[in-house]
Amino acid sequence: MSESQAFDVLVVGGGATGAGVVRDLSRRGLRSLLVERGDFGTGTTGRYHGLLHSGGRYAMKDSNAARECIAENRVLRRIAPASIEDTGGYFVATPDDPEDYVEQFPAACAKAGIECEEIPVAQALSREPALNPRIRRVFRLPDGSVEPWNLIEANLADARAHGSEAWSYHRVVAFDKTGERITAATVRDERSGATTKISVRFVVSAAGAWAGQIAAMAGVQLEMRPGKGVMLIYNQRMTDTVVNRCHKSSDGDIMVPVHTVAILGTTDVRVADPDVYEVSREEVAALIAEGEKLFPGLGKMRLLRTYAGVRPLYQPPADVQAADNRAVSRAHTIVDHADRDGVDNYVSIVGGKLTTFRLMAEDTVNAVCAKLGVTEPCTTADAILPGQVPGKTYWLGHRLAEHEAEGGGDAALICECEFVTRPMLNAFLDEHWPCSIDDLRRGTRLGMGPCQGGYCTFRAAGLVAERGAHGAAAAAQPVAEQADEAIVSYLRERFKGTRPIAAGRQLQELWMVLGMYLGPLGVESLINPAPAAQGVPAKATPVPATRASKSTKAGEAFDAQR
Numbered sequence: 358m359s360e361s362q363a364f365d366v367l368v369v370g371g372g373a374t375g376a377g378v379v380r381d382l383s384r385r386g387l388r389s390l391l392v393e394r395g396d397f398g399t400g401t402t403g404r405y406h407g408l409l410h411s412g413g414r415y416a417m418k419d420s421n422a423a424r425e426c427i428a429e430n431r432v433l434r435r436i437a438p439a440s441i442e443d444t445g446g447y448f449v450a451t452p453d454d455p456e457d458y459v460e461q462f463p464a465a466c467a468k469a470g471i472e473c474e475e476i477p478v479a480q481a482l483s484r485e486p487a488l489n490p491r492i493r494r495v496f497r498l499p500d501g502s503v504e505p506w507n508l509i510e511a512n513l514a515d516a517r518a519h520g521s522e523a524w525s526y527h528r529v530v531a532f533d534k535t536g537e538r539i540t541a542a543t544v545r546d547e548r549s550g551a552t553t554k555i556s557v558r559f560v561v562s563a564a565g566a567w568a569g570q571i572a573a574m575a576g577v578q579l580e581m582r583p584g585k586g587v588m589l590i591y592n593q594r595m596t597d598t599v600v601n602r603c604h605k606s607s608d609g610d611i612m613v614p615v616h617t618v619a620i621l622g623t624t625d626v627r628v629a630d631p632d633v634y635e636v637s638r639e640e641v642a643a644l645i646a647e648g649e650k651l652f653p654g655l656g657k658m659r660l661l662r663t664y665a666g667v668r669p670l671y672q673p674p675a676d677v678q679a680a681d682n683r684a685v686s687r688a689h690t691i692v693d694h695a696d697r698d699g700v701d702n703y704v705s706i707v708g709g710k711l712t713t714f715r716l717m718a719e720d721t722v723n724a725v726c727a728k729l730g731v732t733e734p735c736t737t738a739d740a741i742l743p744g745q746v747p748g749k750t751y752w753l754g755h756r757l758a759e760h761e762a763e764g765g766g767d768a769a770l771i772c773e774c775e776f777v778t779r780p781m782l783n784a785f786l787d788e789h790w791p792c793s794i795d796d797l798r799r800g801t802r803l804g805m806g807p808c809q810g811g812y813c814t815f816r817a818a819g820l821v822a823e824r825g826a827h828g829a830a831a832a833a834q835p836v837a838e839q840a841d842e843a844i845v846s847y848l849r850e851r852f853k854g855t856r857p858i859a860a861g862r863q864l865q866e867l868w869m870v871l872g873m874y875l876g877p878l879g880v881e882s883l884i885n886p887a888p889a890a891q892g893v894p895a896k897a898t899p900v901p902a903t904r905a906s907k908s909t910k911a912g913e914a915f916d917a918q919r
């Protein structure tokens with residue numbers, strides 16, 4: 358045990374909810390610590406669909422949820438405009454969607470207070486020509502898209518400005534209890550292995566789909582029902598508007614434009630462990646088949662990768678157990694473990710949506726304050742987050758426009774797709790060092806565009822390694838070795854997402870990028886390191902004879918290291 362520290366409140370989990378909770382606690386005068394086992398936003402918040410809900414998807418089945426969404430949609434546009442693209446949303450009736458649903462939809466939106474305007478089909482098709490020309494009706498709603506990492510950073514910056522702390526790569530591994538109270542938590546630094554004892558007055562678990570695991574450490578059972586959702590990333594924005602099917606929410610019925618790409622989603626399947634799941638080729642094929650009803654020809658468009666996230670669904674034992682995960686409520690619940698489980702100073706916040714994270718945090722902190730006798734009101738709906746210009750949402754060309762406004766010229770681009778420059782990366786490294794290429798990706802969007810890191814990973818690896826060469830670990834690990842390590846871990850993660858879609862044109866692309874890394878850059882010698890480890894110089898393995906065999910072989914090598 359290296360040290361001990363004391364805080365008013367410990368918040369477990371560095372997704373949007375935890376970031377919102379620690380911000381709110383801090384603004385009410387409670388000095389708090391947020392701990393996250395990985396980088397911030399590496400749980401569900403970094404693996405979601407990207408939609409700023411208008412509430413339209415809930416209007417027909419859950420008016421309260423819809424009302425919360427539209428209220429928080431307006432709040433977030435005000436306090437966090439830099440994290441939002443104001444894409445607008447269409448709810449379109451395809452020939453497959455039931456007439457009675459479509460007929461009742463505008464009234465349900467009106468009941469929830471959501472602006473919903475029917476527009477001529479021709480007008481929608483002229484803005485979004487890739488849409489199915491057979492759609493019958495179109496409603497326009499205030500959907501948008503949200504950048505999660507930037508949103509978390511802004512919340513944490515506000516929390517820090519109000520005296521709190523947030524530690525990434527720190528995992529809660531145990532709680533100390535005295536009687537009916539948690540008195541301390543043991544937190545392990547995942548990079549160094551060192552542990553710290555945190556004395557606390559109160560614990561908030563904002564661990565999402567992992568909340569059951571945190572509860573178990575406190576000797577409590579919490580009935581989480583994690584639901585996996587699969588999404589597909591396309592190499593282009595075939596739509597600039599969020600497009601939803603106007604029907605009861607189902608698989609593959611929404612396309613969200615996110616920065617330079619568009620994302621089709623999603624599914625909902627129960628999983629036993631939120632850390633263990635796969636995406637199958639069957640799931641990919643089923644999503645594309647449904648997506649074709651919105652955008653015919655989708656099956657011929659180029660997919661970049663697939664990914665999945667796990668919904669933090671909660672179903673109390675008293676509720677009838679739904680067979681289908683889609684039947685489990687998306688509402689948020691604050692579980693007070695005092696009444697239920699006899700642990701006085703511990704609450705879990707579960708369920709909910711990213712769009713409503715601030716409200717979830719407000720409700721949670723109200724509960725904590727009531728217990729601690731704090732009477733400060735919540736201010737998070739009115740205070741604009743740090744780094745935001747009121748009313749200025751981002752748009753696709755904003756980075757280029759800012760560069761040109763500053764005089765233009767050579768931008769020292771590292772990632773062409775997402776317009777990430779060397780000064781942007783250096784600024785991020787200055788602020789967040791030590792970090793990996795994957796951390797850079799979340800912080801700057803490096804490698805998230807159409808080439809998916811093919812052309813920028815090795816450039817960024819050089820910068821990361823250069824930084825390492827001047828740090829404390831410099832003598833222990835040579836620059837080249839650090840660059841190699843950075844590239845392999847990044848490619849391994851990327852490969853996971855391309856394997857289930859590796860067919861047709863995507864297989865060609867995967868083959869080309871892997872060929873570049875395995876050939877000229879000699880990465881295959883890194884993923885089969887035996888000769889190098891014995892002091893034999895690294896050497897690229899000869900190219901296998903066929904496309905299929907080579908990509909399979911390369912894939913196996915990456916898979917073997919997962």
Ligand SMILES: Cc1cc2nc3c(=O)[nH]c(=O)nc-3n(C[C@H](O)[C@H](O)[C@H](O)COP(=O)(O)OP(=O)(O)OC[C@H]3O[C@@H](n4cnc5c(N)ncnc54)[C@H](O)[C@@H]3O)c2cc1C
Nearest residue numbers: 370372373374394400401402405406408529565586711712
């Ligand atoms: C497929 C899918 C699509 C979705 N799409 C949308 C959408 O478009 N719009 C929308 O509004 N919502 C959407 N949602 C819902 C939304 O993403 C989630 O509700 C939200 O991101 C949950 O955030 P969170 O902070 O509660 O959980 P998380 O982001 O999962 O944060 C919990 C954190 O706890 C950490 N943790 C776990 N154990 C420990 C430990 N022992 N110590 C320290 N830290 C720990 C985890 O690493 C994790 O980062 C979607 C969800 C899914 C699954």
